Amino acid sequence: MDLMRVTSLTPDERHVDVMVDDRHRLRIAAYGPRLFRAWIVTDGASLVENTWSIAPEARGGERAEVPFEGTPRTAPGGREPVGVTVEEAEGGWVVATDEARVVVRSEPLRLEWQVRDDDAWVTVLADRPTGAYRVGAKSGKVSHFHAHLDGDRCWGLGEKAGSLERTGRSYEFRALDALGYDAVKTDPLYKHWPFLMTRTDAGAVVGVFWDNMAHSHVNVARERDNYHQPFRSFVAESGDIDYWVMIEDHPQKVTQAFVDLIGGTAYPPTWSLGYSGSTMHYTDAPNAAEQVVGFIEECEAHGIPVDLFQLSSGYTMIGDKRYVFNWNRDKFPDPAAVGRAYADAGVHLAANIKPALLHDHPRYDEVREAFVQVEGAPERSLFWDDWGSHLDFTNPATIEWWGSNVREQLLEQGIESTWNDNNEFEVWSERAVCHGFGREMPMLAIRPLHTLLMVQTSATAQREFAPGKRQYLITRSGMPGVQRYAETWSGDNYSSWKTLYFNTLMGLGMSMSGMFHVGHDVGGFAGLKPEPELFVRWVQNGALHPRFTIHSWHDDGTVNEPWMYPEHLPTIRDAMRLRYRLMPYLAHLSWRAHVAHEPMMKPLSYGFPDDERAWDEHTDYLLGDELLVASVVSEGKRQKDVYLPEGGLGWYEFDRGDGTWLAPGRTHTLDAPLDRLPVLVRAGGAVPVGEVYGSQTATEDAVRQLLLFPAPGDATTSGSVHADDGVSDDYRDGGYCRIDWVMVSRGDVVELTLERSGSWTPPWGEIVPVLPEWETRRLEVRRI
Numbered sequence: 001m002d003l004m005r006v007t008s009l010t011p012d013e014r015h016v017d018v019m020v021d022d023r024h025r026l027r028i029a030a031y032g033p034r035l036f037r038a039w040i041v042t043d044g045a046s047l048v049e050n051t052w053s054i055a056p057e058a059r060g061g062e063r064a065e066v067p068f069e070g071t072p073r074t075a076p077g078g079r080e081p082v083g084v085t086v087e088e089a090e091g092g093w094v095v096a097t098d099e100a101r102v103v104v105r106s107e108p109l110r111l112e113w114q115v116r117d118d119d120a121w122v123t124v125l126a127d128r129p130t131g132a133y134r135v136g137a138k139s140g141k142v143s144h145f146h147a148h149l150d151g152d153r154c155w156g157l158g159e160k161a162g163s164l165e166r167t168g169r170s171y172e173f174r175a176l177d178a179l180g181y182d183a184v185k186t187d188p189l190y191k192h193w194p195f196l197m198t199r200t201d202a203g204a205v206v207g208v209f210w211d212n213m214a215h216s217h218v219n220v221a222r223e224r225d226n227y228h229q230p231f232r233s234f235v236a237e238s239g240d241i242d243y244w245v246m247i248e249d250h251p252q253k254v255t256q257a258f259v260d261l262i263g264g265t266a267y268p269p270t271w272s273l274g275y276s277g278s279t280m281h282y283t284d285a286p287n288a289a290e291q292v293v294g295f296i297e298e299c300e301a302h303g304i305p306v307d308l309f310q311l312s313s314g315y316t317m318i319g320d321k322r323y324v325f326n327w328n329r330d331k332f333p334d335p336a337a338v339g340r341a342y343a344d345a346g347v348h349l350a351a352n353i354k355p356a357l358l359h360d361h362p363r364y365d366e367v368r369e370a371f372v373q374v375e376g377a378p379e380r381s382l383f384w385d386d387w388g389s390h391l392d393f394t395n396p397a398t399i400e401w402w403g404s405n406v407r408e409q410l411l412e413q414g415i416e417s418t419w420n421d422n423n424e425f426e427v428w429s430e431r432a433v434c435h436g437f438g439r440e441m442p443m444l445a446i447r448p449l450h451t452l453l454m455v456q457t458s459a460t461a462q463r464e465f466a467p468g469k470r471q472y473l474i475t476r477s478g479m480p481g482v483q484r485y486a487e488t489w490s491g492d493n494y495s496s497w498k499t500l501y502f503n504t505l506m507g508l509g510m511s512m513s514g515m516f517h518v519g520h521d522v523g524g525f526a527g528l529k530p531e532p533e534l535f536v537r538w539v540q541n542g543a544l545h546p547r548f549t550i551h552s553w554h555d556d557g558t559v560n561e562p563w564m565y566p567e568h569l570p571t572i573r574d575a576m577r578l579r580y581r582l583m584p585y586l587a588h589l590s591w592r593a594h595v596a597h598e599p600m601m602k603p604l605s606y607g608f609p610d611d612e613r614a615w616d617e618h619t620d621y622l623l624g625d626e627l628l629v630a631s632v633v634s635e636g637k638r639q640k641d642v643y644l645p646e647g648g649l650g651w652y653e654f655d656r657g658d659g660t661w662l663a664p665g666r667t668h669t670l671d672a673p674l675d676r677l678p679v680l681v682r683a684g685g686a687v688p689v690g691e692v693y694g695s696q697t698a699t700e701d702a703v704r705q706l707l708l709f710p711a712p713g714d715a716t717t718s719g720s721v722h723a724d725d726g727v728s729d730d731y732r733d734g735g736y737c738r739i740d741w742v743m744v745s746r747g748d749v750v751e752l753t754l755e756r757s758g759s760w761t762p763p764w765g766e767i768v769p770v771l772p773e774w775e776t777r778r779l780e781v782r783r784i
Helices: 251-261 280-284 288-301 335-345 365-370 396-413 447-465 497-512 532-542 566-581 583-596
Strands: 006-011 016-020 024-032 035-042 085-089 092-096 100-105 110-117 120-126 133-135 142-147 153-156 169-173 195-199 205-210 216-220 231-236 241-248 276-278 308-311 348-353 356-358 381-383 386-390 417-420 432-434 473-475 487-489 621-623 627-629 639-644 651-653 666-671 679-682 685-690 704-709 715-723 737-746 749-757 768-770 778-783
Touching: 006 092, 006 100, 016 092, 024 100, 035 100, 035 133, 110 241, 120 142, 120 205, 120 241, 142 241, 153 497, 195 251, 205 251, 241 251, 251 497, 280 288, 288 308, 288 335, 308 417, 335 348, 335 396, 348 396, 356 381, 365 396, 396 447, 417 447, 447 473, 497 532, 532 566, 566 583, 566 685, 583 685, 583 715, 679 685, 679 704, 685 715, 704 737
Parallel strands: 276 308, 308 348, 348 417, 417 473, 473 487, 704 768, 749 778
Antiparallel strands: 006 016, 016 024, 024 035, 035 241, 085 092, 092 100, 100 110, 110 120, 133 142, 142 231, 153 195, 169 216, 195 205, 205 241, 216 231, 356 386, 381 386, 621 627, 627 679, 639 666, 651 679, 685 704, 715 737, 737 749
């Protein structure tokens, strides 16, 4: 049924309640000058009464704690609405803050979102005038329709295949184990992320997040219907129409507002930014422990820096099947010895864990009551090698059992981190129910919630085992909120040039949507061994992503390893060493992601929103504010055409010593032989770098430089560098070193002012400013 007539409107100091057709309640509230929520409940009942995505405000590095039980939708995240005014006007009712307002109209019910432009109000988002809200009387399906206005362009939706811009396409959220997916066509993929960003023709940027965990579809003006103007829509199989609207003038501000809403971003230890090795081949082998330990030796022999190894699920095998939390003692006679070998080398371990037990798991009966249930018995569904049952993470008994096993089977064996994998929870029975923390809920309404709670349970176990330490977790699936605990990747990709190209766009889509610690399986997980050129270009590309992992399970039995092509090892090594040289910069970006909700990698439009060409599709991207990564992602290319957006002071090539200045607002052709990764640095920028070590924890970090790239002519620029011990929570209490810098270029001098704050004393002492070889102006440094 369509929601039609406003029958009453009741304002109070916290929200406005609108009754529609005498049975539906629409609640409108503002949580900031430009942050609104609209929530519709039918017949006074909400299928899922709590929210797990919305979190307390988390700026400044505070941990956003959301209880396992979630928080009531009546007080989402414990957030307090701000005051609004309500008046009859514009042929309806106007609910307003000082900066934005919602116009409520009747017959049919529809809302318009407006912002003030001088003395006028401008519509930036509007419901479809010919019907905006629909509730299935029998099916329980809910639908929300927006008008798609001329000039609207859309992005977001998290991990999606194909182009970065979503306009003109439709997408499904029904998390699947999408092994070997087509990076252009496959949909759905692994994650549930119904967040859409729209840039209007007037330049406003609007984010919409539908807080609904059911199987759903988002149509981004792909559908056409003669009875309606062009429209966008969100349709979910069940649950509420409960959505948040954030209105800004800059795309990055929308991402920041959304990430603040869902609880911020984890701040993992610095070593997690290093190279992570992984392959199923090692742990599937009969001599798995020997191969896993041998990986460290191979890295050392080939001069490859490494910080982490991801232990694939072969360590749990009995016969040819995998059993979570079961150590195969033939392959790993002494798991703790493997942990000690890695600790001695300064390299860390993360172990693969899966949220289902096969029906013949030795401990199946032990947790029979902790599974998702169908008519009083554990649900049964396909899982990897056989039939199995999924654990119910809305059951406190499951949380206790899982946490204790993470501690006993992994953490106590010297494995510091969890790799939460195969956690799409593919349970399809309509009769499947969950404990719901004492209030039974249908499984199909909350599938992604189990992923979130699985990761939260693992994170809690890690935090309790090592209090005061920063946790590192990995998850394949997820919903908004999972970024509070873990980083992610684009799943089991396929080895091809097409995947390399479109995975880069996929990573940008995830970053725009609030997943900042992202990367891809370099070289491709599925398919055949990548050819040499493809592997080299993939390593170069991956080496400057927030997450850098080489992983594989190829059909031909080959393994992606840095040394797989000896003739190209020097080029591979150079790309990886560049990452390690930039580790202080990456650590600073991780800090900014944590405290300011800034994406680590981002599209050109985030740095230059006023340049229309920056909004076009580019595989080149900004790494923070200082660097532009222009890796080659197409076969046979030995030059790269790079568009440098209008704005700023221009660019230099990061690795070139001739000081050639590259003008903004133009396309430049850069040399890109196979052994070169084109990277640009902004004129007027400064990049912190360090020495390259075998790992981040094996050697004391004794050197820190600040590479300066003064702008030509007279200019003043500024920035900051954050550093801390890389492993602890001491930064919360001032245990960091922050350096604010101001660089003034004028005449024949470059003046640099460095102001230091924080109580942490770094092992490298003072940061050392360094001018490029081509710079002829003298450097004057003043430290405060």
